[in-house]
Amino acid sequence: MFILKNKMNYIYCMLILLISASSYAGEIAKYKHYEYAEFVVVNRFYDESGGIAGMSTTVYFNDGSDKVITSYSKESVIAQKDAKIEAFKDFIEKYTNKKITSSKVSEMKILNILSSNGWEVIHYDNKTLTLVEGSGSKARYLLRKEAN
Numbered sequence: 001m002f003i004l005k006n007k008m009n010y011i012y013c014m015l016i017l018l019i020s021a022s023s024y025a026g027e028i029a030k031y032k033h034y035e036y037a038e039f040v041v042v043n044r045f046y047d048e049s050g051g052i053a054g055m056s057t058t059v060y061f062n063d064g065s066d067k068v069i070t071s072y073s074k075e076s077v078i079a080q081k082d083a084k085i086e087a088f089k090d091f092i093e094k095y096t097n098k099k100i101t102s103s104k105v106s107e108m109k110i111l112n113i114l115s116s117n118g119w120e121v122i123h124y125d126n127k128t129l130t131l132v133e134g135s136g137s138k139a140r141y142l143l144r145k146e147a148n
Helices: 002-030 083-096 107-116
Strands: 034-047 053-062 068-076 120-128 135-146
Touching (some): 034 107, 068 083
Antiparallel strands (some): 034 135, 120 135
C-alpha cells in the first residue's frame, strides 16, 4: 500500500509540473519580439567664407543590419534650395529604391514610409547641438517593429 501511495504522489507531482510548465510556455509565447532602429535628422547652420549663411542636413537610419542609410545635403542660402528637402528626397530614394519627383517631402513623409514597413516610433527627442557640434538641431527617433 505504501509503494502504491508513493507512486500516486509521484504521478500527481509530475502532472502538476507538466501543467505548470505548459502554462509557463504559453505565457512566454504571448510576448512579442521586436527589432529596433534609429532614425536621426541633423540640421546644421554655418557661415561660409565671405559671410554667406549655409545649412546642411544629414538623415541617418540604422536598423542594426547591413541596411544603414545616410543622406547628406549642403546648400547656401543664396542657392534658394532647401538642404532638408534634398536630403529627404535622397533618403527616400535610397530606402524605397524609387525615384522621387515630388518636392513635398518632410520628416513626416519619411516616418510614414517607415511606418508602412512596420516601424513605429517609441521614443523621440529633439535637442540643440552643442557648441562643439555646431549650431543647429538633432532630432532622434527610436523605432521598433515586430520581428518575423
